[in-house]
Amino acid sequence: MARILITSALPYINGIKHLGNLVGSQLPADAYARFMRQTGHEVMFICATDEHGTPAELAAAKTGEAVADYCARMHGVQAELARGFRLSFDHYGRSSSARNHTLTQHLAGKLADNGLIEEVSEKQVYSLADGRFLPDRYIEGTCPNCGYDRARGDQCENCTKQLDPTELLNPRSAISGSTDLEVRETKHLYLKQSAMRDRLGEWIDRQTDWPILTTSIAKKWLYDGDGLRDRGITRDLDWGVPVKRGDKDWPGMEGKVFYVWFDAPIEYIGATAEWADAHGLGDDAWQRWWRTDMGADDVRYVQFMGKDNVPFHTLSFPATIMGSGEPWKLVDYVKSFNYLNYDGGQFSTSQGRGIFMDQALDILPSDYWRWWLLSHAPENSDSEFTWDNFQASVNKDLADVLGNFVSRVTKFCRSKFGEVVPDGGEYDEAEAGVIAQITTRLKAYEDCMTAIELRKATTELRAIWVIGNEYLQAAQPWAIYKTDPAKAAAIVRFALNLIPLYAVLSQPFIPDAADTMLAAMNSDNRNWPTDLKVALSALPAGHEFSVPEVLFTKISDETRAEMEARFAGQN
RNA sequence: GGGCCUGUAGCUCAACUGGUUAGAGCAGAGCGCUCAUAACGCUUUGGUUGGGGGUUCGAGUCCCUCCGGGCCUACCA
Numbered sequence: 001m002a003r004i005l006i007t008s009a010l011p012y013i014n015g016i017k018h019l020g021n022l023v024g025s026q027l028p029a030d031a032y033a034r035f036m037r038q039t040g041h042e043v044m045f046i047c048a049t050d051e052h053g054t055p056a057e058l059a060a061a062k063t064g065e066a067v068a069d070y071c072a073r074m075h076g077v078q079a080e081l082a083r084g085f086r087l088s089f090d091h092y093g094r095s096s097s098a099r100n101h102t103l104t105q106h107l108a109g110k111l112a113d114n115g116l117i118e119e120v121s122e123k124q125v126y127s128l129a130d131g132r133f134l135p136d137r138y139i140e141g142t143c144p145n146c147g148y149d150r151a152r153g154d155q156c157e158n159c160t161k162q163l164d165p166t167e168l169l170n171p172r173s174a175i176s177g178s179t180d181l182e183v184r185e186t187k188h189l190y191l192k193q194s195a196m197r198d199r200l201g202e203w204i205d206r207q208t209d210w211p212i213l214t215t216s217i218a219k220k221w222l223y224d225g226d227g228l229r230d231r232g233i234t235r236d237l238d239w240g241v242p243v244k245r246g247d248k249d250w251p252g253m254e255g256k257v258f259y260v261w262f263d264a265p266i267e268y269i270g271a272t273a274e275w276a277d278a279h280g281l282g283d284d285a286w287q288r289w290w291r292t293d294m295g296a297d298d299v300r301y302v303q304f305m306g307k308d309n310v311p312f313h314t315l316s317f318p319a320t321i322m323g324s325g326e327p328w329k330l331v332d333y334v335k336s337f338n339y340l341n342y343d344g345g346q347f348s349t350s351q352g353r354g355i356f357m358d359q360a361l362d363i364l365p366s367d368y369w370r371w372w373l374l375s376h377a378p379e380n381s382d383s384e385f386t387w388d389n390f391q392a393s394v395n396k397d398l399a400d401v402l403g404n405f406v407s408r409v410t411k412f413c414r415s416k417f418g419e420v421v422p423d424g425g426e427y428d429e430a431e432a433g434v435i436a437q438i439t440t441r442l443k444a445y446e447d448c449m450t451a452i453e454l455r456k457a458t459t460e461l462r463a464i465w466v467i468g469n470e471y472l473q474a475a476q477p478w479a480i481y482k483t484d485p486a487k488a489a490a491i492v493r494f495a496l497n498l499i500p501l502y503a504v505l506s507q508p509f510i511p512d513a514a515d516t517m518l519a520a521m522n523s524d525n526r527n528w529p530t531d532l533k534v535a536l537s538a539l540p541a542g543h544e545f546s547v548p549e550v551l552f553t554k555i556s557d558e559t560r561a562e563m564e565a566r567f568a569g570q571n
Numbered sequence: 572g573g574g575c576c577u578g579u580a581g582c583u584c585a586a587c588u589g590g591u592u593a594g595a596g597c598a599g600a601g602c603g604c605u606c607a608u609a610a611c612g613c614u615u616u617g618g619u620u621g622g623g624g625g626u627u628c629g630a631g632u633c634c635c636u637c638c639g640g641g642c643c644u645a646c647c648a
Contacts, residue, residue: 012648053648124646135646154646162644216575217643224574229645260648307576307642338576338642380584381577382641389583392597400610408607415606455584459595466611473612478605492606550608 009305010050018347020340023373024306034508048093048271052240053260081357093271100270104263109246110324129178133236141168190230197228218314233262265317292327338378367510375458391555403551409495410547423541425490497536520548
């Protein structure tokens with residue numbers, strides 16, 4: 001059995017994430033983690049909130065909280081929503097943790113020791129009214145090219161021309177509107193990624209099985225124009241990891257912090273250390289996942305993220321890891337996703353367009369969302385949420401095909417034999433045929449899960465559910481019962497045994513329903529089946545069960561229409 | 572501007588390195604069943620694979636071109 005390290009891109013602390021964010025990293029990572037655990041592998045599934053950077057400071061200022069308080073509160077909110085969606089992290093950490101501080105400073109020190117850090121003096125816009133340096137896109141003004149009066153300092157949204165903030169006419173702070181701006185000299189550390197271009201390029205070239213989306217983005221950044229550029233890894237902010245060279249002060253860098261994109265991926269390691277701390281374990285417990293000299297040699301490391309995060313995970317973070325000269329574990333597989341759109345447009349926080357995690361859970365249980373999102377995951381191209389499609393998928397797949405199967409089997413048994421697995425009769429070719437069919441489908445399902453082809457996996461899983469309905473239709477226990485009750489008993493016994501099997505197989509996608517099914521069947525065997533004939537005789541004659549509540553309630557046309565209107569946003 | 576992805580039945584998607592009459596699910600039509608959440612099963616109608624040209628014995632798949640959709644383009648994260 002292998003050891004699998006799984007990380008989901010860190011959700012930014014600034015606000016509740018929408019379903020597009022969820023399906024782009026955390027949710028598929030969870031399905032994969034669940035499958036790997038069930039199939040007997042040792043899994044470490046890590047996520048954390050990404051808490052540094054300008055947006056966090058501004059969001060805190062808006063609510064009047066100290067930024068540390070704001071982050072602590074929002075971490076709690078996001079952690080609760082993660083639980084609501086049944087995301088099975090082994091640890092949900094915080095990039096502001098002491099562990100991350102130490103690791104970030106340590107790695108920066110190593111990079112400096114290896115000559116991969118450069119001090120660069122540059123000019124940046126400072127807002128006196130806001131008391132802070134402004135990132136380019138926090139400066140607004142009139143576009144010198146087209147005259148648009150709300151152009152941002154990095155690019156004009158109207159004419160798409162790339163800008164330098166000093167080119168803007170009548171520049172003002174996007175935060176306060178203040179025009180009291182000045183250009184100041186400030187010194188920053190740069191990670192010399194350019195020095196590692198060849199090494200990174202060779203490494204990327206070896207990843208022939210990665211999604212095209214992943215490698216094409218990496219190569220674009222590696223070779224576009226002058227090639228991979230150096231990147232500033234410090235900022236003039238109060239909130240963040242203070243710049244230090246290991247545990248020593250860094251002369252000239254007083255009052256500065258590391259750039260959020262430098263420390264965020266390091267938190268994958270930090271959160272694993274936090275996990276060890278939380279469980280009272282020593283450093284060796286987390287190092288065996290991350291240090292190839294401490295046992296991480298045989299770890300397979302898989303990352304999940306939306307496509308916007310790919311450059312950081314395929315280039316910047318590996319540059320940090322490799323450049324340290326220390327034996328840290330590099331990622332083995334980068335699974336990236338396109339975007340999920342909402343009903344013809346993008347999800348939009350500002351316009352209140354689309355569905356956010358908290359709202360989703362208020363409307364329906366998490367299984368409904370998990371199933372739809374994962375069966376429509378934007379693996380090959382952007383995909384789109386519509387209420388119509390959501391209603392159709394949920395009602396048909398979950399309520400009709402799976403839910404109704406459980407219902408018809410358990411209720412028929414109760415009416416003829418009571419809530420006990422009936423005795424008598426023999427299995428024949430029909431049952432053998434079902435086993436053969438499921439064996440084939442199960443293999444395909446396992447292959448899809450192993451390859452992290454989640455859409456295809458849901459198709460296979462659904463096909464396995466359908467086999468149950470086909471079997472019942474052909475076997476007709478309700479008709480056989482009239483002439484041969486013993487044979488009917490055998491059919492029902494076999495059909496009842498399909499329920500815990502379906503529960504176990506479905507668990508990566510719909511964990512709550514899986515629990516309900518197992519509880520109803522009075523079973524606690526969650527082991528992945530290796531021999532279906534054995535698995536399908538797990539419930540012996542005489543085993544008691546209870547008819548479960550309706551597993552999935554259908555979404556009515558009225559509800560669908562109501563939701564459509566509610567989430568359409570303003571405009 | 573540059574780069575990448577994408578366009579397959581009304582809808583959502585398949586189709587390994589080019590290889591027999593392009594497949595599923597949903598929706599539609601017909602039939603069957605009546606255990607079940609008016610659920611299930613069977614059969615079936617839908618495609619000159621965005622348009623055009625080319626390479627090849629053979630193209631959804633490769634090349635060129637045109638049209639449409641999307642993303643990225645490095646100081647948001």
